[in-house]
Amino acid sequence: MSKRLINFKTLFFSTIFFIIITAIISINAGYIQIPLHEVIAALLGNGTDQNELTIFQFRLPRIFMALLVGMGISLSGAILQGVTQNPLADPGILGINSGAGFAVVLYMFFFQGASFLNGWASVYVLPITALAGAFLTAVLIYFLSRKNGHITPIRLLLMGIGMNGAFNAGILIFQMKMEPNDFTRALTWLSGAIWGANWNYVWALLPWLLILIPIAIYKSKVLDILLLGDSTATGVGINVARERKILLIIAVTLAGVCVAVGGGITFLGLLAPHITRQLVGPKHSKCLPLTAALGSFILLAADTLGRVVMAPSELPVGIVVSILGAPYFIYLLIKSI
């Protein structure tokens, strides 16, 4: 079995390679097209002022955002699938994204004004707000889908669908009360545009990921053991309830902070882990790093695609991911359960 799987290192580094290629294309693509040699010149510090502005203030932060958000959301999906033993778990499908989204819309509504996302403080407040929303939703879903002490995968998904419905209705209600200007922003944000891309957001997101991703990878052995079932895991000496809680907190935090800056991106947390598992098998010590790399790649590619396909208008990256991801979800649905 393991022979058919492709070598992990080869895969990991080729994904990184593809990320670099896509990043170069992404710098080049967009409303202002910059030829490759000018890109290189600008990166080396010899470009024109206009090119440097475009590249350093718009394109590069956006690329980094796509990479970080993609990493976070796909890892969150991988952990959720492992912990809940549910192949269809994804922060978007489970309603965690829309819970975070609802919290952010509430925040925009109560602290409105044109500057709601421009002040330096809001850069840091926003992730906290989204986090609160994400956690509240996760706790709600957890308790609602618990019946007689245990949670079935199917009930979890149905609860997620219901929660999505509820939060989307809530978002709709508050959106209608907003100023037209805020309304448009909220709408773009909700469809998952990495629009806020400036360095502040990258810096706000980075520490979360730097802390959480190593913990997640450190926990990959625990995830492997949890997959064997509760009784085996307890037998091996693992405190199942505690570990599960820790892992869930990591997953929800990752999703929450990524949604705060990246907006609602559904299906990415499904797409990346599943492709990874097909390639390197279910072992989490290999699966998690590759999922992170692959998630970054998919989101960056989707963002670039969204910018190119309908230029000069831009397609929010969440829409692109949904169009790619929903058929995959359907494929999994037909195949797996």
Add this chain to the structure above:
Amino acid sequence: MDSTIHTKTTSESLHKSKNRWIALIVLFIGIIGLFLSVVISIRFGAADLSYRDVLGAFFAFEEDNQAHVIVRELRLPRAVAAILVGSALAVSGAIMQGMTRNPLASPSIMGVTAGSSFLIAIALAFLPGISYFGLSIFSFIGSGLGACLVFGISSLSRGGMTPVKLALAGSAITSLLTSLSTAIGIKFNIAKDISYFFAGGVSAVQPTQVHFLLPFVISGLLLAILLSRSITVLNLGEEAAKSLGQNTNVVKFLGAVTVLLLTGAAVSIAGVIGFVGLIVPHIARFLVGTDYRWIIPCSAVLGGILLIAADIVGRMVNAPFETPVGAITAVVGVPFFLYLARKEGRV
């Protein structure tokens, strides 16, 4: 699904029709309720009208009386449209639940409304200036498309169609089609028109639209009532229905046509309004038992009341702004959906 219990209760209600009195009472009170809510719906709104204006508009219409014009041109079409849309959605939900024996079945969960609004988005993008009639045709085709996709996927899957799989396939198809519609909206600069369809509402309904909608909904409702006996039998299970001499394929086909007629008409006028088709049939079933001859008319009346009430609430909750009626029905419907989901779709 616990088919033995299901069969027993159904056959009981077929023979003993003691539920008939309850059903008649529900219908009677329901129709009074409908009438009252129409009056309330006409009376309250941005422009303050008195009951005398309302009565005057019907019985002593004066063309230069602004209040009378508001009643006839704005308020009345809106109230009637709310009732028609609510009834249409509720009845198509009842038919879907009856035919598929799936308590989670409803137009919005099964991707029917998403398909409909997707084709409306296409029509708005590629055929600008399309008439309302043309738009409805697209809406009908779209609801068929959505339903075919969802049912096709869930019957393809291993282990066949289950309530849960239908719900999951429906939500996947819904998000796919919604994303595509949004993409079309951005590309063709019609995002605002399209988001109107996704918000769902009857606030901007024109009198001509109501005239157009009326025959579709009425014929759909009549078809549903004609089919109701067959649906009760089909609800016993396909095998049982066949052995009772029913041509199940014909019934299913006619049922599907009715659902598409009703949902297509409803979406073309009011956009995506969720959960009405889910909860109303359950309430009706709770009140009158499992006989679809009573469930369908009761669903029609209760659906009309629910939607017109939601529309009134949407107008009052945040006056002078309108809250989309779809958001109100979701607020009511989600807890109910969660309740059903906790049972994992078992009745």
